[in-house]
Amino acid sequence: QVQLQESGPGLVRPSQTLSLTCTVSGDAIRIGSYYWNWIRQPAGKGLEWIGRIYTSGNTDYNSSLTSRVTISLDSSTNQFFLRLTSVTAADTAVYYCAREVFGVLPDYFDSWGPGALVTVSS
Amino acid sequence: DIQMTQSPSSLSASLGDRVTITCQASQDINKFLNWYQHKPGKAPKLLITDASKLQTGVPSRFSGSGSGTDFTLTISGLQPDDYATYFCQQYDRLVSFGGGTKVEIK
Numbered sequence: 285q286v287q288l289q290e291s292g293p294g295l296v297r298p299s300q301t302l303s304l305t306c307t308v309s310g311d312a313i314r315i316g317s318y319y320w321n322w323i324r325q326p327a328g329k330g331l332e333w334i335g336r337i338y339t340s341g342n343t344d345y346n347s348s349l350t351s352r353v354t355i356s357l358d359s360s361t362n363q364f365f366l367r368l369t370s371v372t373a374a375d376t377a378v379y380y381c382a383r384e385v386f387g388v389l390p391d392y393f394d395s396w397g398p399g400a401l402v403t404v405s406s
Numbered sequence: 407d408i409q410m411t412q413s414p415s416s417l418s419a420s421l422g423d424r425v426t427i428t429c430q431a432s433q434d435i436n437k438f439l440n441w442y443q444h445k446p447g448k449a450p451k452l453l454i455t456d457a458s459k460l461q462t463g464v465p466s467r468f469s470g471s472g473s474g475t476d477f478t479l480t481i482s483g484l485q486p487d488d489y490a491t492y493f494c495q496q497y498d499r500l501v502s503f504g505g506g507t508k509v510e511i512k
Contacts (some may be wrong), residue, residue: 321501323503329505330412330493330503330504330505330506331493331495331503331506332503333500333501333502333503336501344500346407346500347407348407384501386497389438389456390438390440390455390456390459390497391438391497392440392452392455392495392497393440393442393450393452393495394452395449396449396450397449398447398449
């Protein structure tokens, strides 16, 4: 049973860079037909997809965030990463990492981390 | 990007009620829509894929319908365990989510 766990600073200053790590256990990140995703949820609002990475390193991003976001992975440590630059208070949210199954339809999210609250404040 | 408009954002219902939640896509997404149930402190649970395919182990009181741009999640006979937030997710082009519907006790 795969498990995902987000980690990183809970407080980031405005204009700085938000960096989060998702550690995957129970399965090798480099194996299988999976995308590794970042998703966030501001308080009282719905989920916003941030982007995803495939084991090859190919990435897709939400067009509203693409100028500020980078997702990468390290198969040797079984982790993938989120980097969001020039943050503002609007980036305050619970950030989730999640595994997306794809290849043979349907695509769907089958595993999620518990979420990590990141607050942007001075 | 495909925008998903979900309604209502919240509703109050009694045990045994029939509950209907809708999700509208900003463009045709065929049947490429999933529904999830999300409870506080827990990971979202996949209920339905391909708009209408019930996942193994999900009670049959849950059903999904629709294709193209308009989709519906129905709970026929609300049970105590069903009080949660529900959201739709399209996967036709990249990923996007509906805003969620919080189902509360009336």
